Amino acid sequence: MLKTEHEALVNHGGLKGIIMCQYRAKYALIFLLLATSGLMFLLRNILTLEKLGWQNSSRAAFAQMRPAPPYQTHTFCSHLGLEPTPDEGLEDRYLLKAIAWPKLPARPAPAPLYQTSDPVHSLLTILPSKGQKEWHVGDQLEALVHMHDFQGSPKRHGGDFLVARLHSPVLGAGVAGKVVDHLNGSYSALFPLLWGGSAQVTITMVHSSEAVAVLQRLREERPNRVFFKSLFRSGELSQTTTCIPCLPPNYPQQPLCNYTNLHTGEPWYCLKPELLSCDTRINHVMGGYEKPLFTNQEALLFQSRINIKVIIHTSGPDRINVLPQKIDETELES
Numbered sequence: 001m002l003k004t005e006h007e008a009l010v011n012h013g014g015l016k017g018i019i020m021c022q023y024r025a026k027y028a029l030i031f032l033l034l035a036t037s038g039l040m041f042l043l044r045n046i047l048t049l050e051k052l053g054w055q056n057s058s059r060a061a062f063a064q065m066r067p068a069p070p071y072q073t074h075t076f077c078s079h080l081g082l083e084p085t086p087d088e089g090l091e092d093r094y095l096l097k098a099i100a101w102p103k104l105p106a107r108p109a110p111a112p113l114y115q116t117s118d119p120v121h122s123l124l125t126i127l128p129s130k131g132q133k134e135w136h137v138g139d140q141l142e143a144l145v146h147m148h149d150f151q152g153s154p155k156r157h158g159g160d161f162l163v164a165r166l167h168s169p170v171l172g173a174g175v176a177g178k179v180v181d182h183l184n185g186s187y188s189a190l191f192p193l194l195w196g197g198s199a200q201v202t203i204t205m206v207h208s209s210e211a212v213a214v215l216q217r218l219r220e221e222r223p224n225r226v227f228f229k230s231l232f233r234s235g236e237l238s239q240t241t242t243c244i245p246c247l248p249p250n251y252p253q254q255p256l257c258n259y260t261n262l263h264t265g266e267p268w269y270c271l272k273p274e275l276l277s278c279d280t281r282i283n284h285v286m287g288g289y290e291k292p293l294f295t296n297q298e299a300l301l302f303q304s305r306i307n308i309k310v311i312i313h314t315s316g317p318d319r320i321n322v323l324p325q326k327i328d329e330t331e332l333e334s
């Protein structure tokens with residue numbers, strides 16, 4: 001690798017010398033050809049070097065690291081960062097509370113696919129308006145979802161990730177619904193009625209509760225599930241290496257570039273390129289996912305058109321007609 005790089009440099013230097021004799025018109029074409037091929041050769045070398053650096057040294061080195069043990073603290077890597085200030089601690093807790101999600105009931109082994117949530121067997125019902133026969137702008141619409149598994153048995157616990165929307169393709173109107181998990185396999189979706197005319201309810205199962213549990217585990221136990229790449233370049237030399245935010249306790253004793261933010265303590269590391277220094281890093285892109293992330297059984301929980309982002313059917317009509325806002329009688333009197 002080094003040798004070809006060296007040859008390229010020699011070629012390049014030689015060309016420069018010859019190009020100075022350009023006044024000999026009859027050589028001009030040959031020079032041009034040589035220059036072009038020299039440049040292409042050089043470019044290819046740079047690209048090859050980048051590719052080799054990526055595939056070989058860096059990828060392999062981080063791949064040797066075994067997954068880090070589950071972190072005791074609530075956020076990964078926090079043992080590497082600075083202690084949060086009281087304000088930051090409060091914000092942390094607030095954010096964690098906002099994304100809190102019900103845990104699956106404990107069981108000896110993960111549920112087989114047929115016992116997990118199946119949007120096709122699940123049902124959505126629009127509840128009749130309370131006390132009235134019709135809906136008006138300003139009312140609240142409620143829909144009830146009953147989740148079932150692939151065998152059609154009702155689910156007895158919550159945690160499915162449902163997204164609810166009320167919309168009118170004709171009017172180009174839409175509003176998000178609030179989903180309330182009753183933790184027993186049923187969910188309420190609540191919508192404000194904001195426009196008059198037709199309104200259609202669509203509830204999508206984005207992930208089953210079982211899939212959410214897998215994602216939760218990955219978030220807590222695999223802080224480096226996504227790795228990054230950085231390109232280092234200086235002159236004609238360049239190399240790409242792998243970068244990760246959290247250094248596992250058992251990382252291989254390999255030279256690293258430590259880009260940890262001194263202000264925030266936020267950790268960031270790249271493998272050091274063999275021939276370049278850490279301050280020659282010029283970019284930063286996503287590298288890919290650590291493999292394997294899922295067991296074969298877990299992978300079944302993430303099948304598009306089966307249990308990712310599938311619409312739940314309605315029993316009965318899936319749309320209502322909304323009448324104009326009712327005029328308050330007390331307002332009429334005044």
Ligand SMILES: *[C@@H]1O[C@H](CO)[C@@H](O)[C@H](O)[C@H]1NC(C)=O
Pocket residue numbers: 001052053056057
């Ligand atoms: C790539 O890996 C192979 C085998 O691990 C090794 O022999 C070779 O020297 C490596 N090349 C580079 C550029 O690191």
Ligand SMILES: *[C@@H]1O[C@H](CO)[C@@H](O)[C@H](O)[C@H]1NC(C)=O
Pocket residue numbers: 182184186
């Ligand atoms: C689930 O919980 C809700 C709210 O507590 C209740 O109204 C509903 O009847 C329950 N459903 C089942 C199947 O137990």
Ligand SMILES: *[C@@H]1O[C@H](CO)[C@@H](O)[C@H](O)[C@H]1NC(C)=O
Pocket residue numbers: 247258259260262
């Ligand atoms: C990286 O730098 C940070 C900040 O200077 C330091 O706390 C940390 O120990 C360094 N990491 C390694 C592996 O040396």
